[in-house]
Amino acid sequence: MYRDHCGREPSILSPRRFTEKLQWRKLFDLDPHFAVFCDKYESHRYVAERLGPGMQAEVYFVGDDPEAVPLESLPRPFVLKSTHACEHVAVVKSGDVIDGLALRAKMRDWLAVNHGSKMMEPGYENVRRRLIVESFLGDPDGEPFQERKIFCFDGKARFIESVAVSGPQRLRQTQFHDVDWTRLYWKTLREPFPGVMLRPSRLDDMIATAERLAAGFDFLRIDLYDGGDRFWVGEVTPYSWSGLVNFTPDEADYVLGAAWHLRAKLFRAALAILFRRRRILPPKPAGVPAAAAPAAASTAVVAN
Incomplete structure (x- = not known):
């Protein structure tokens, strides 16, 4: 599946990419x-x-x-x-x-x-x-609140993907930022949102909430809905994109992967x-x- 989606063989026992580490999780991490x-x-x-x-x-x-x-x-x-x-x-x-x-x-x-x-x-x-x-x-009016997907590693938020929905065709576009709200010019499944996304007014609270939910886990993605003065938890995701995506630039896959420290990976495998x-x-x-x-x-x- 990984080869078909990503066009390369994954390194399973010595993974370095984020997408490879997700394949490792699917095979070997059996956390209940x-x-x-x-x-x-x-x-x-x-x-x-x-x-x-x-x-x-x-x-x-x-x-x-x-x-x-x-x-x-x-x-x-x-x-x-x-x-x-x-x-x-x-x-x-x-x-x-x-x-x-x-x-x-x-x-x-x-x-x-x-x-x-x-x-x-x-x-x-x-x-x-x-x-x-x-x-x-x-x-x-039936417009969904903006999604914030917070990537947490070892219980600490590191990266945020925001999803913007616009136009009559409900086009979904994304932007990535770090936790200081510096834009990261990354692309995965959707086209990047071309405009400026302002720093959420309750970003610090959203990060603190995501970290409370992710505490004790080497990686979880916490999805939130941002209503401005209030936000809600959507999902807690252990298999982000199932790891079957290509990043542009390719370096982003390694940056996310470097943030994820698999514990005793060879022993557990x-x-x-x-x-x-x-x-x-x-x-x-x-x-x-x-x-x-x-x-x-x-x-x-x-x-x-």
Whole structure:
């Protein structure tokens, strides 16, 4: 996969690039927390435990039955997603007419996907497949708040990718900065935003929040939604871009890679190879023995 996307062979046991270290993680890093971060519902609990309430979108619904999602009665605008994969997102705004049949067919397609097997990301592989509906993080006109993706290494924020959405075609462009808000002229999947992005008014608070969530991990990306005088946590991401991107300039891949210090990488790789164990299981329900854990409920409505 790496060769097909990046056009070169990766160095797996002696990785130097950021993208190579992500392949190392997918193969050898079996931290059980990744199953929490890769579950968009369970990650809500993690964030609330570290930050307290009120720092995330409100959850209106979570369940595994598309027919049970109350599309017409949900507060608008809202965002419908799967809990177990990337890029499964549908935004319903205040004036939208919902095609329930088409949207529920899309939900069934989402539930059939095992993102972990598809992308070789073990944190996703055994996550319970569900649907989640959250409040929309944006302004009253339906414009989403700006995304800030903060790259944290050993619990310290080092780099920030901001995403700008503009124009009638909702073009997504990005800019990279360091934590002092010096622009880095890097490009990955999207074209760089050509204008000037002003330093966020609450950048220091956003960095402190990201570092609280990333404390104890050698690398995590913390995604935030910046509403100006307030911000929210979106996702905690262990597999940024799945490591299947090319940077321009190529040096940026090495700069990010140099910030990431893999701990005992050869020893941990040897353990994973020798014991042929490449599996991350989701956490057990609190206080319930494994043998007695109940089956997933078909629906659940959560009021925050």
